[in-house]
Amino acid sequence: MAQVYNFDIVILGGGPAGLSSALYAARGNVSTAVIDINTFGGQPANYMTLENYPGSINTGGFELMEKFEEQADLFGVKKFPMQEILSVDLISNPKVILTSEARFNAGAVIIATGAQAKKLGIKGEKEFAGRGVSYCAVCDGAFFKDKTVTVVGGGNSAIEEAMYLSRFASKVYIVHRRNELRADKILQERLKSFSNIEIIYNSVVKEIAGETAVSKVILCNTISNEISELQTDGVFPYIGMTPNVKEINGQIKQDAMGFIHTDENLKTSVEGVYAAGDVRVTPLRQVITAAADGAVCAVYAVKYLETIKEKVV
Numbered sequence: 409m410a411q412v413y414n415f416d417i418v419i420l421g422g423g424p425a426g427l428s429s430a431l432y433a434a435r436g437n438v439s440t441a442v443i444d445i446n447t448f449g450g451q452p453a454n455y456m457t458l459e460n461y462p463g464s465i466n467t468g469g470f471e472l473m474e475k476f477e478e479q480a481d482l483f484g485v486k487k488f489p490m491q492e493i494l495s496v497d498l499i500s501n502p503k504v505i506l507t508s509e510a511r512f513n514a515g516a517v518i519i520a521t522g523a524q525a526k527k528l529g530i531k532g533e534k535e536f537a538g539r540g541v542s543y544c545a546v547c548d549g550a551f552f553k554d555k556t557v558t559v560v561g562g563g564n565s566a567i568e569e570a571m572y573l574s575r576f577a578s579k580v581y582i583v584h585r586r587n588e589l590r591a592d593k594i595l596q597e598r599l600k601s602f603s604n605i606e607i608i609y610n611s612v613v614k615e616i617a618g619e620t621a622v623s624k625v626i627l628c629n630t631i632s633n634e635i636s637e638l639q640t641d642g643v644f645p646y647i648g649m650t651p652n653v654k655e656i657n658g659q660i661k662q663d664a665m666g667f668i669h670t671d672e673n674l675k676t677s678v679e680g681v682y683a684a685g686d687v688r689v690t691p692l693r694q695v696i697t698a699a700a701d702g703a704v705c706a707v708y709a710v711k712y713l714e715t716i717k718e719k720v721v
């Protein structure tokens with residue numbers, strides 16, 4: 409039989425939101441577990457540098473997340489890495505989380521499962537995954553030394569990753585569906601100094617093609633509908649995020665894209681369930697907002713535990 413654990417608070421996801429809520433929950437003197445399908449750190453662990461996390465000048469994303477983890481450790485947070493969440497019952501009392509390794513009973517749950525890269529959903533994307541199609545420039549950029557790559561999207565991620573890829577690739581195209589980028593103005597300004605990055609506006613990628621690996625993309629001009637080919641060795645789609653909520657769907661109030669609705673205390677539509685970071689409906693998805701969310705969630709989850717009569721632990 410699977411191992412059974414009882415905790416006051418179980419946190420789903422060990423990125424900045426999850427680790428910050430773990431720190432605040434443990435400091436609230438309640439037993440706290442944090443579960444992740446991978447190791448801890450979430451998306452920022454893949455960022456080369458974090459220029460906009462106050463106090464972390466020239467700190468790598470991985471380094472910063474290691475510090476988050478270390479600090480949670482100091483206060484006795486129990487960490488459960490490499491556990492796939494199979495099912496979640498948020499309505500029952502206690503709330504129950506079944507993972508690939510164990511059963512967790514929880515008085516309160518904080519959902520901090522984050523979001524993942526949206527897929528283009530076009531021909532060739534799946535077929536060439538790992539053979540030219542990548543969603544992680546930091547992980548795969550070095551494979552494209554002196555090659556041509558195409559980044560899809562016009563947001564902060566697309567621009568930052570294009571700039572990162574330009575260190576390796578001889579040429580970087582950014583394909584954006586409109587005539588104006590969505591990225592912050594400061595990034596757009598900085599982009600101008602990159603001589604090997606070219607933006608193709610008003611265009612979408614219709615298909616990714618090649619023999620054994622990616623060799624070209626088929627573009628469609630969104631104004632003229634003209635079809636053209638662009639020779640490229642790699643495709644990096646950065647077209648936004650989709651929330652990691654598979655096991656939660658249907659139990660909680662979510663928006664049309666699946667992001668979780670919360671109130672100002674980050675409580676969800678279910679008593680004793682809170683959401684923090686990229687997984688919730690929020691105007692800004694940054695490490696700093698995720699960390700702040702984690703703190704708010706934990707404080708209110710601890711207050712909630714004080715109000716329920718039957719404690720899990």
Ligand code: NAP
Pocket residue numbers: 460528560561562563564565566568585586589590591612646647648649691692693694
């Ligand atoms: P995003 O801001 O939502 O931008 C997504 C981009 O992809 C948009 O330009 C969008 O076009 C385009 N797009 C969406 N669906 C598409 C499709 N099917 N085909 C072609 N293009 C498509 O997403 P993001 O850049 O991943 O950023 C996510 C969040 O993280 C944002 O809040 C962002 O500010 C934040 N972030 C911040 C930083 C930073 O501050 N350093 C770095 C990375 C990310 P439209 O513009 O036409 O909608």
